[in-house]
Amino acid sequence: MTKPDWPVWLPLRRDLMELSPYGAPQIHSVARMNTNENPYAPSRELMEAIAGQINEISSTLNRYPDRDAVSLRVGLADFINNLSATDLTAENIWAANGSNEIIQSLFLAFGDGKALGFSPSYSMHPLIAHVTKTIWVEGKRREDFSIDLAEALIQISKDSPKLTFITTPNNPTGTSLAIDEIAELAIATGKIGGLLVIDEAYAEFSSIQSAVTFVKRFPHVVVIRTMSKAFAFAGARIGYLVADSKVVSAIQLVRLPYHLSTLTQAVGLVALKHSAASLRTVEKIRSDRDLISDAISRLGARVIPSNANFLLFSVIEPQRVWKELLDQGVLVRDVGLSGYLRVTVGTPQENQKFIDALAKCIGGKV
Numbered sequence: 001m002t003k004p005d006w007p008v009w010l011p012l013r014r015d016l017m018e019l020s021p022y023g024a025p026q027i028h029s030v031a032r033m034n035t036n037e038n039p040y041a042p043s044r045e046l047m048e049a050i051a052g053q054i055n056e057i058s059s060t061l062n063r064y065p066d067r068d069a070v071s072l073r074v075g076l077a078d079f080i081n082n083l084s085a086t087d088l089t090a091e092n093i094w095a096a097n098g099s100n101e102i103i104q105s106l107f108l109a110f111g112d113g114k115a116l117g118f119s120p121s122y123s124m125h126p127l128i129a130h131v132t133k134t135i136w137v138e139g140k141r142r143e144d145f146s147i148d149l150a151e152a153l154i155q156i157s158k159d160s161p162k163l164t165f166i167t168t169p170n171n172p173t174g175t176s177l178a179i180d181e182i183a184e185l186a187i188a189t190g191k192i193g194g195l196l197v198i199d200e201a202y203a204e205f206s207s208i209q210s211a212v213t214f215v216k217r218f219p220h221v222v223v224i225r226t227m228s229k230a231f232a233f234a235g236a237r238i239g240y241l242v243a244d245s246k247v248v249s250a251i252q253l254v255r256l257p258y259h260l261s262t263l264t265q266a267v268g269l270v271a272l273k274h275s276a277a278s279l280r281t282v283e284k285i286r287s288d289r290d291l292i293s294d295a296i297s298r299l300g301a302r303v304i305p306s307n308a309n310f311l312l313f314s315v316i317e318p319q320r321v322w323k324e325l326l327d328q329g330v331l332v333r334d335v336g337l338s339g340y341l342r343v344t345v346g347t348p349q350e351n352q353k354f355i356d357a358l359a360k361c362i363g364g365k366v
């Protein structure tokens with residue numbers, strides 16, 4: 001997005017003047033494979049249940065919502081307990097308008113000093129750090145996008161970040177951290193009195209153990225999850241964290257009153273009650289991801305092995321290829337990483353359209 005030209009009369013913070021609003025293009029007439037959404041619409045069963053629930057609660061809309069979103073948090077705790085064999089309660093969960101709001105609340109409550117992340121990773125982490133005036137320290141990844149654990153441990157003890165971010169599976173690379181590596185990071189961040197924040201937006205697509213299983217063992221481990229990806233519920237805007245109850249209490253100091261609407265809370269609960277139907281596309285997306293990965297490799301491009309619903313692949317001129325794909329009706333993401341583009345798994349028709357279009361663009365030049 002282009003930077004606005006700010007007029008002199010506007011008392012905008014100087015440190016914001018150089019920023020552009022975050023956002024990927026939203027173009028409706030193409031195969032939209034650029035924002036890691038689930039390409040499948042909610043099932044008819046879920047759509048009907050949502051409509052019925054909205055009908056029922058609409059008579060209460062003159063009242064503010066439940067400020068603490070207790071029923072939704074109970075539903076989310078049950079969901080996580082079923083998935084990961086944990087025994088968490090609503091006191092271990094906080095829910096908000098997407099996990100981006102969760103990330104913002106973490107910075108507002110704990111971003112006093114430095115925050116550390118390992119680049120390339122989810123670009124909203126440093127952006128929210130900037131906006132909340134937290135110093136962002138950029139740790140590096142290896143050439144294959146893995147994290148050098150020994151280096152990371154040194155960096156944690158050197159910088160003493162209040163917040164250390166790990167995204168696993170990582171966006172935009174799709175790579176994951178093993179659970180014993182997360183344990184080592186948890187021990188190191190505990191020693192310096194910081195929080196270890198594990199952003200697991202894509203966890204349901206991965207077969208690696210979730211860090212929610214660490215929340216009871218390490219009270220300073222915070223896991224971020226979302227209903228935007230595997231749940232196919234991005235439009236509902238529901239993200240949540242799983243953490244020690246003291247972390248949840250601290251977040252309540254910075255949350256806006258009635259932040260989560262009655263409608264959001266109600267439809268979130270309905271989707272959780274239909275979680276089997278909501279998550280029915282996960283297996284299909286995983287196997288389609290592997291098919292696309294093989295097809296890209298056959299075209300001669302390098303694909304980074306992914307545990308998520310997207311793939312990062314190498315191209316010589318990403319900007320030219322991005323434009324030529326768009327000209328053929330396929331929208332992928334230029335994540336600003338030299339030599340790479342990212343594609344989200346779409347419907348089988350979209351995936352085929354992408355492969356055909358890519359074959360035309362790179363024609364052996366990768």
Ligand SMILES: Cc1ncc(COP(=O)(O)O)c(C=O)c1O
Pocket residue numbers: 035036097098099100101122167171199201225226227228234238239
């Ligand atoms: C790693 C990661 N975290 C968080 C988010 C934000 O998701 P949402 O605000 O929709 O929950 C995204 C979205 O792409 C993401 O990739």
